[in-house]
Amino acid sequence: MGAYIVRRLLLIIPTLLGVMIVNFALIQFVPGGPVEQVLAQLEGEGDVFAAITGGGDAGIDTNETSDRYAGARGLPAEYIEQLEREFGLDKPPLERFLNMMWKYLRFDFGESYFRSIKVTDLVLEKMPVSISLGLWSTLLIYLVCIPLGVRKAIRDGSTFDTITSALIVIGYGIPSFLFAIMLLVLFAGGSYWQIFPLRGLTSNGWEDLTILGKIGDYFWHMALPIFASVISGFATLTLLTKNSFLDEIRKQYVVTAKAKGLTENRVLFGHVFRNAMLIVIAGFPSLFIGVFFGGSLFIETIFSLDGLGRLGFEAALTRDYPVMFGTLFAFGLLGLFVGILSDMMYVFIDPRIDFEARG
Numbered sequence: 427m428g429a430y431i432v433r434r435l436l437l438i439i440p441t442l443l444g445v446m447i448v449n450f451a452l453i454q455f456v457p458g459g460p461v462e463q464v465l466a467q468l469e470g471e472g473d474v475f476a477a478i479t480g481g482g483d484a485g486i487d488t489n490e491t492s493d494r495y496a497g498a499r500g501l502p503a504e505y506i507e508q509l510e511r512e513f514g515l516d517k518p519p520l521e522r523f524l525n526m527m528w529k530y531l532r533f534d535f536g537e538s539y540f541r542s543i544k545v546t547d548l549v550l551e552k553m554p555v556s557i558s559l560g561l562w563s564t565l566l567i568y569l570v571c572i573p574l575g576v577r578k579a580i581r582d583g584s585t586f587d588t589i590t591s592a593l594i595v596i597g598y599g600i601p602s603f604l605f606a607i608m609l610l611v612l613f614a615g616g617s618y619w620q621i622f623p624l625r626g627l628t629s630n631g632w633e634d635l636t637i638l639g640k641i642g643d644y645f646w647h648m649a650l651p652i653f654a655s656v657i658s659g660f661a662t663l664t665l666l667t668k669n670s671f672l673d674e675i676r677k678q679y680v681v682t683a684k685a686k687g688l689t690e691n692r693v694l695f696g697h698v699f700r701n702a703m704l705i706v707i708a709g710f711p712s713l714f715i716g717v718f719f720g721g722s723l724f725i726e727t728i729f730s731l732d733g734l735g736r737l738g739f740e741a742a743l744t745r746d747y748p749v750m751f752g753t754l755f756a757f758g759l760l761g762l763f764v765g766i767l768s769d770m771m772y773v774f775i776d777p778r779i780d781f782e783a784r785g
Contacts (some may be wrong), residue, residue, distance in 0.1 A: 430764060438762045443527070445758050450523050450599070453747070460513045460539050461744045513539060513747075526751060535752030540744055546738065546753035554628055555733030558648055559725065563655040571660055572706065575667025576694070582672060584659065591665075598661035603724035606654035610728065614650065622650050625730030651729045663706065670702040707771050 510516040517525075529536065535545035578587045613621045623629065629643050674680065675698060683693045723735035734753070741749035 428594075431770075432764045432771070434774040438759070441762060442758050443754070446530075446755060447523070447529065449754060450519075450751070453750075454519055456745075458745060459515065461515065462508045463540070463744050464509055529756045530752070535756070538741075538749050539746050541746075545748050546751065547759065549734065549753060549756065552703075552732060552734050552737045555726065555731045556642075557736065559629065559651060559655055559731075560731065562648060562652050563659070566652060567656050567659045567663055570656075571663035572667050573659075574702075575664045576660050576671055576699075578664065579671035579675065580669040580694075584666075594664055595662040597657045600657060601655055602658055603728060605657050606650070606725055606728045609650045609654055627731060651725050651731060654728075655725050667706050669703070670705045671698060674702045675700045704772060707768060 454704045507516065510596060514522055532696075533546075537544050538548055574590065578590060581587050609622075610624065612618050614624045623646065627644070627647055628640075629647070632640060632643055635643060678696060680693060684690075684695055688696075723729070723739050726735045736751065738744070738753060741753070
């Protein structure tokens with residue numbers, strides 16, 4: 427196992443490098459960079475896209491430097507060149523990429539273009555919201571889906587199996603943002619009951635509460651966002667667990683164990699469970715990363731939670747490259763390590779698996 431882990435760790439380097447190269451190359455062809463963002467604000471457009479589509483035609487001075495940017499006409503070339511130097515855009519793309527990767531290898535992600543704060547500090551500031559959504563959502567999905575999937579496998583074809591399948595498929599078909607809005611309308615004082623708070627992670631005066639009061643207030647605020655995040659995640663894991671258990675239950679070793687007089691629970695949880703859970707564990711990294719980073723944008727926006735989802739979206743809109751590439755590097759690295767952790771969990775659950783033998 428040690429040699430396999432070393433190989434996987436070494437594979438992280440080219441994988442992460444490939445991800446960064448592809449994204450950096452794509453950015454070079456996307457219109458509207460940080461310079462255009464500043465020019466749009468100077469022109470009173472307030473948004474880079476407005477400047478791209480037609481802002482800044484009233485200038486009187488034109489030159490080669492300013493003509494490269496929408497909305498730059500009428501501004502001195504020296505000012506444009508100063509902006510390029512500040513953003514590091516005065517260097518060739520290859521040199522910029524190599525400098526960026528050298529800093530990232532030392533975990534120096536630079537400073538945000540428009541917030542005057544280090545990217546690391548900015549991510550750490552937003553991290554509690556995303557950790558809350560990702561951790562509790564993933565935990566809740568597994569706590570519900572695994573027992574439910576096992577129960578459905580045992581009672582395959584029954585009324586219980588049919589009804590629960592219909593419910594989770596309906597839940598899977600409801601978009602998370604639409605379900606979040608429905609929860610706000612019903613339970614956050616939209617039109618019916620004022621049971622849960624409308625926004626934020628904690629209440630005003632949270633610091634003055636007791637420890638139990640802080641915990642209760644925290645989960646009171648997180649109840650609706652977590653529920654909205656997990657509603658569409660139940661179907662995949664539940665059906666995956668059910669089908670995995672069904673495949674194992676029908677194998678010969680289960681019939682042999684029952685013939686030896688073992689109880690159903692002993693067969694199910696002593697033999698079947700370990701083998702059936704392998705495929706379920708395989709989906710953990712993608713589920714966790716998906717909920718933690720990808721699926722939180724709408725939830726954070728609807729419930730006014732300032733987390734990594736909104737941070738990434740705003741960075742993409744404003745072309746805040748240090749935030750975009752810094753978070754991409756950090757999260758990509760985390761995702762690759764989670765994949766290695768998943769393989770280690772395979773071996774922990776079933777020691778018969780030998781990844782080194784595959785090599």
